[in-house]
Amino acid sequence: MNQSVEHLQKDLNSPDESHSGQACFHCGLRVPEAIDLTANIDGVNQPMCCYGCQAVARAIVNAGHSSFYRFRTANSITGRELIPEFVRDIEIYDSKTLRQQFTQQDNDQLTEVSLMLEGITCAACIWLIEKTLESIEGVVLVRVNFASQRAWVKWDDSIIHLSGILQAIARVGYRAMPFNPGVQQQAQKQKRQSQQRRIAVAGLFGMQVMMLSISLYVGAWSGMEAEFDRLFKVLSLILSLPVVLYAALPFYRSAIRDLRHLNVTMDVPVSIAILIAFVASVWATYDGHGHVYFDSMVMFVFFLSASRYFEMIARQRSLSAAEKMIQSMPAVATRVRRDGRVETIPAQTLVEGDRVIVAPGETVPADGQIVKGQTSCDEALLTGESLPVAKSSGDALLGGSVNLSHPVTLEIKSVGSETVLSQIQQMVEKAQADKPALVRLADRVAGRFISLVLFIVIATACIWWLKGSEGWFEIALSVLIVSCPCALSLAVPTALSVAIGKLQSNGLLVKRASSLEGLNQVTHIVFDKTGTLTRGKPELSQCVSNPELTLADCLQIAVSLETHSEHPLACALLRSAPEVIPFEVKALLNAPGEGIQGEIDGQPYFIGNAAYIERVTGIRIDQAWCQSYGTDQLTTVVLSNREQVMACYYFCDQVRDEAQGLIQDLISKGYQISLLSGDREGPTKAIAEQVGITHYASVMTPQRKAESVADLQSRGEVVLMIGDGINDAPVLASADYSIAMGSATAVAKGSADLLLLSDHLSDIKNALGYAHQTQSVVRQNLGWALTYNLSAIPAAALGFVAPWMAALGMSFSSLLVVLNALRLSR
Amino acid sequence: MEVLYLLIPVSIGLLLLIVRILLWAVRSGQFEDLEGPAHRILMDEEKIAEPRD
Numbered sequence: 001m002n003q004s005v006e007h008l009q010k011d012l013n014s015p016d017e018s019h020s021g022q023a024c025f026h027c028g029l030r031v032p033e034a035i036d037l038t039a040n041i042d043g044v045n046q047p048m049c050c051y052g053c054q055a056v057a058r059a060i061v062n063a064g065h066s067s068f069y070r071f072r073t074a075n076s077i078t079g080r081e082l083i084p085e086f087v088r089d090i091e092i093y094d095s096k097t098l099r100q101q102f103t104q105q106d107n108d109q110l111t112e113v114s115l116m117l118e119g120i121t122c123a124a125c126i127w128l129i130e131k132t133l134e135s136i137e138g139v140v141l142v143r144v145n146f147a148s149q150r151a152w153v154k155w156d157d158s159i160i161h162l163s164g165i166l167q168a169i170a171r172v173g174y175r176a177m178p179f180n181p182g183v184q185q186q187a188q189k190q191k192r193q194s195q196q197r198r199i200a201v202a203g204l205f206g207m208q209v210m211m212l213s214i215s216l217y218v219g220a221w222s223g224m225e226a227e228f229d230r231l232f233k234v235l236s237l238i239l240s241l242p243v244v245l246y247a248a249l250p251f252y253r254s255a256i257r258d259l260r261h262l263n264v265t266m267d268v269p270v271s272i273a274i275l276i277a278f279v280a281s282v283w284a285t286y287d288g289h290g291h292v293y294f295d296s297m298v299m300f301v302f303f304l305s306a307s308r309y310f311e312m313i314a315r316q317r318s319l320s321a322a323e324k325m326i327q328s329m330p331a332v333a334t335r336v337r338r339d340g341r342v343e344t345i346p347a348q349t350l351v352e353g354d355r356v357i358v359a360p361g362e363t364v365p366a367d368g369q370i371v372k373g374q375t376s377c378d379e380a381l382l383t384g385e386s387l388p389v390a391k392s393s394g395d396a397l398l399g400g401s402v403n404l405s406h407p408v409t410l411e412i413k414s415v416g417s418e419t420v421l422s423q424i425q426q427m428v429e430k431a432q433a434d435k436p437a438l439v440r441l442a443d444r445v446a447g448r449f450i451s452l453v454l455f456i457v458i459a460t461a462c463i464w465w466l467k468g469s470e471g472w473f474e475i476a477l478s479v480l481i482v483s484c485p486c487a488l489s490l491a492v493p494t495a496l497s498v499a500i501g502k503l504q505s506n507g508l509l510v511k512r513a514s515s516l517e518g519l520n521q522v523t524h525i526v527f528d529k530t531g532t533l534t535r536g537k538p539e540l541s542q543c544v545s546n547p548e549l550t551l552a553d554c555l556q557i558a559v560s561l562e563t564h565s566e567h568p569l570a571c572a573l574l575r576s577a578p579e580v581i582p583f584e585v586k587a588l589l590n591a592p593g594e595g596i597q598g599e600i601d602g603q604p605y606f607i608g609n610a611a612y613i614e615r616v617t618g619i620r621i622d623q624a625w626c627q628s629y630g631t632d633q634l635t636t637v638v639l640s641n642r643e644q645v646m647a648c649y650y651f652c653d654q655v656r657d658e659a660q661g662l663i664q665d666l667i668s669k670g671y672q673i674s675l676l677s678g679d680r681e682g683p684t685k686a687i688a689e690q691v692g693i694t695h696y697a698s699v700m701t702p703q704r705k706a707e708s709v710a711d712l713q714s715r716g717e718v719v720l721m722i723g724d725g726i727n728d729a730p731v732l733a734s735a736d737y738s739i740a741m742g743s744a745t746a747v748a749k750g751s752a753d754l755l756l757l758s759d760h761l762s763d764i765k766n767a768l769g770y771a772h773q774t775q776s777v778v779r780q781n782l783g784w785a786l787t788y789n790l791s792a793i794p795a796a797a798l799g800f801v802a803p804w805m806a807a808l809g810m811s812f813s814s815l816l817v818v819l820n821a822l823r824l825s826r
Numbered sequence: 827m828e829v830l831y832l833l834i835p836v837s838i839g840l841l842l843l844i845v846r847i848l849l850w851a852v853r854s855g856q857f858e859d860l861e862g863p864a865h866r867i868l869m870d871e872e873k874i875a876e877p878r879d
């Protein structure tokens with residue numbers, strides 16, 4: 001008993017226990033050394049890696065939702081503290097203009113808004129957000145959509161404002177962005193709902209007709225009075241009317257539209273089959289004898305409508321990646337008017353010539369030119385490189401980039417669709433529209449096949465009629481039903497749907513279904529360098545000090561100078577030396593993008609790139625010990641004082657661990673590999689050699705990358721491109737197939753065929769292997785479907801197949817194809 | 827068998843009612859999220875069992 005009490009006390013106190021080396025309970029990252037933060041979850045003090053995670057964990061527990069940690073199936077994203085700037089940004093949403101833009105009033109004086117949620121890693125996250133929102137005072141209705149990760153909230157604005165709601169979500173570790181659903185969203189919703197209605201109608205009426213047809217079948221077999229036979233047939237007719245006239249409308253519409261363009265697609269024989277079956281059945285009902293096909297017809301409509309619906313949702317969901325891109329442009333801008341007044345306006349209302357102030361940390365609202373101030377900017381959204389770029393008066397700032405160090409006043413030069421960001425997007429869209437060559441080919445083949453079938457049907461009908469046979473109509477109908485390429489059209493999509501589902505659970509998001517199939521034809525794989533083969537973050541790889549000084553002393557000075565810098569190289573340096581205690585620095589002067597100088601104990605010190613050091617101190621960097629690491633390949637940061645260079649630090653972008661293994665594997669499987677990079681020759685060559693790629697090219701602009709890909713294609717190679725930067729986006733779209741890393745910029749993600757969510761390069765191997773399996777299943781399916789069609793059509797044409805046999809055979813072959821496809825999920 | 831002349835209209839009436847209900851469900855957006863309810867059941871169930879003590 002005493003032991004257990006001691007144990008308990010130890011748990012509650014745990015003062016000197018450092019949790020370094022353990023995994024953060026909230027986000028799963030390693031707890032850095034010297035961090036000793038915990039949060040009490042369900043009675044146990046769990047290690048936390050930072051104040052952000054701790055704050056979020058505590059917020060979750062205090063709200064009574066600690067069961068979140070039991071429900072979740074994946075780690076959460078690393079928590080961020082609710083810093084004042086963030087809160088201020090959120091409060092902007094309470095302004096009148098933004099409220100008008102994003103929220104709506106409904107009849108009961110309640111306000112409603114649609115929110116896009118970020119940071120979701122599993123279903124439990126959504127549950128947590130839902131519970132959090134529901135428990136807020138003043139919130140009346142909450143509806144969270146698991147599938148699309150959107151929330152719809154209705155609240156009383158007199159009790160709480162939108163900013164309060166957004167803050168509450170941020171406190172539990174997620175980000176919510178109000179968004180304007182826009183016309184396209186509404187249109188999509190309309191389409192979905194109208195299709196849902198049609199499926200409902202087809203299904204319900206179809207069930208009734210099926211029931212009646214059972215009676216008819218039994219009656220035909222064991223004898224039924226004529227009046228009931230008539231009754232059931234008339235009822236079937238009436239109940240089929242809504243299906244034929246309403247549920248099947250989309251088929252007729254698209255058939256007519258296609259025929260007007262002299263384009264014969266699947267919907268043409270489908271429509272013909274439905275209408276002919278209906279008309280024939282009506283005639284048979286009126287005439288008194290002959291078969292009726294109401295049941296086959298309505299079920300046909302039902303199944304086909306359902307499968308079209310699922311295809312549509314899949315397509316609609318894949319478009320939302322582009323929407324998120326649009327949201328990354330800020331909603332507000334701070335405009336300076338002629339009279340000097342400063343106002344906050346929606347970014348959409350900016351025009352050319354407006355002057356805006358962009359504060360540090362804010363996203364630039366549109367393309368513009370700096371008229372006052374100097375700063376450094378993060379253009380990662382556009383170039384993929386996160387090293388800040390120095391900007392001063394007269395330089396251009398691109399909309400979408402992030403201002404880092406100082407506030408600047410910008411004169412707007414281009415807005416909306418004229419901005420560079422939009423231009424790139426448009427380029428991507430155009431490349432995408434040109435892309436589906438395979439789809440066009442498939443359409444052409446299908447068109448000819450269907451025309452042939454229709455010809456055969458008419459020919460069969462004529463021949464039998466001329467022969468004076470009674471059953472000419474039945475035979476023609478059988479041929480039509482039997483030739484309907486249902487199995488054929490199911491062969492590929494079902495296999496793809498199953499494969500896509502399986503891949504998704506393994507961290508690979510397939511955005512374009514047809515690409516999975518085509519991956520098998522890839523002969524040449526092109527890799528991007530930064531962010532794809534490498535981690536995309538600089539890391540300290542070597543450091544060397546002046547022989548007269550010690551490494552440790554120099555490091556301490558360097559760390560002191562860089563402590564407050566947000567420059568990625570500074571962060572990399574700090575990350576590599578977390579245990580170093582910085583000195584106090586006075587007179588700190590930051591030259592954005594170049595270097596920092598400061599005074600420690602009265603002595604001035606400088607740290608920065610070679611050009612900066614030479615400029616500020618006059619010392620030339622040509623010491624022998626500096627050059628010993630082949631500075632061409634690595635980014636160098638130099639530390640010096642007034643008299644001499646003290647140390648050199650070399651940073652490189654670490655190659656991903658699995659990259660070399662992957663490349664070797666791909667080469668052994670017979671793929672040609674290339675590396676195309678926008679970076680300089682030195683680093684590109686180094687990385688290429690490290691992973692084993694022989695063909696590489698450096699200093700490639702997006703145009704030149706695309707040209708290189710086109711060149712390969714003209715030589716008959718089928719190209720798979722793997723990349724992540726926005727300047728890769730047009731190339732990704734122009735390659736035959738493309739994969740974007742999970743950490744890719746949004747536009748790259750939007751244009752790629754597959755997304756590597758797991759960020760492990762080795763999953764690419766899985767994707768290619770899986771594509772192989774999928775292809776063999778697709779081949780099997782196609783083979784069976786073709787065999788069935790080709791053998792059944794002659795049989796039907798010769799009169800051996802009754803319509804009900806045709807319908808049965810069709811259903812059976814479709815079923816076979818679907819079951820075969822399901823094999824892929826194992 | 828004449829009872830069919832009664833039963834069939836009744837069942838059709840029922841059918842029309844059901845269709846009406848289903849169309850209402852579509853309009854109120856109940857088919858928008860097909861994955862959510864599956865997760866919700868599992869997680870809410872636990873919550874109810876909790877405040878026992």
